[in-house]
Amino acid sequence: MNEPVNFILLGEVRTGGTVLADSLSRHSRLTVSGEILDFGPSDYWKQRRLPMVARLYADRTDVDPQSNLVPLLNQILTEYNGFVLHRQWQIAESNPAWAYLAARRGLKVIHLHRENVWRQYVSEQLAKASAVWHLERPDQPRPAWQPIAIDLAHCLHTMRERRRFLHWGQALFAERPAVTLRYEDIEADIGGVLSYCQGFLGVPRENLPVTHRKLTNRPPSQLVTNFEAIRAALRGTEFEPLTAE
Numbered sequence: 001m002n003e004p005v006n007f008i009l010l011g012e013v014r015t016g017g018t019v020l021a022d023s024l025s026r027h028s029r030l031t032v033s034g035e036i037l038d039f040g041p042s043d044y045w046k047q048r049r050l051p052m053v054a055r056l057y058a059d060r061t062d063v064d065p066q067s068n069l070v071p072l073l074n075q076i077l078t079e080y081n082g083f084v085l086h087r088q089w090q091i092a093e094s095n096p097a098w099a100y101l102a103a104r105r106g107l108k109v110i111h112l113h114r115e116n117v118w119r120q121y122v123s124e125q126l127a128k129a130s131a132v133w134h135l136e137r138p139d140q141p142r143p144a145w146q147p148i149a150i151d152l153a154h155c156l157h158t159m160r161e162r163r164r165f166l167h168w169g170q171a172l173f174a175e176r177p178a179v180t181l182r183y184e185d186i187e188a189d190i191g192g193v194l195s196y197c198q199g200f201l202g203v204p205r206e207n208l209p210v211t212h213r214k215l216t217n218r219p220p221s222q223l224v225t226n227f228e229a230i231r232a233a234l235r236g237t238e239f240e241p242l243t244a245e
Helices: 018-023 046-056 070-079 097-103 115-131 152-172 182-188 190-201 228-236
Strands: 006-011 082-086 107-113 178-182
Touching: 006 018, 018 082, 018 107, 018 190, 046 070, 046 228, 070 097, 107 152, 115 152, 152 178, 152 228, 178 190, 182 190
Parallel strands: 006 082, 006 107, 107 178
Antiparallel strands: none
16 A cells, blocks of 8 residues: 655745645545645634644644644644645744654655745735735636735845745755745646646646636736836846846
């Protein structure tokens, strides 16, 4: 009998983790969760996470990214083959839970990243402003977008932190079987990426449905009120090429 596979989809917001998790969860041999460790204010996955917390931490009401999450992670990886793990709201960088994952026997890691961290940042801010994070059905209408203003300092800090987190995660899981997938490749050929993921996970390849769609195909120049000011401020930085349209 084949040993069950365990894996994490490790990345930041707006890097394709949700669409991959949703499609992989439809595989006949996989049970996959989304952001089950989201401890943020939205409690996006509370219907799955909170029952586990109640069972494992019966006397605790303050379980958060700083808590000892090893028992929770062990339970999650018992009930699911894999799940999406974002740093934001989920596991503090200094938490010993990272060492537990890095040492867990048989764990496979799918690193997700987005080359264009500028568009990633804009996409996140649009989702926050509209409270719409995913289009989960082909017939679900897109929101009527209202242009947003970008805070330059926060944008720069966030983009640099996301690149740093990618390298930190790759180094942490250097001894684990791992692959790195770009959001841009997921966007261009989701079917090919899903086939590749199934091969990496060692499960038979199946034709998996994809129901999620991009929130918008409009360029940032149409979505950001201070786009020209931001582009001028990024001139001469490592992010300047990302603002070309």
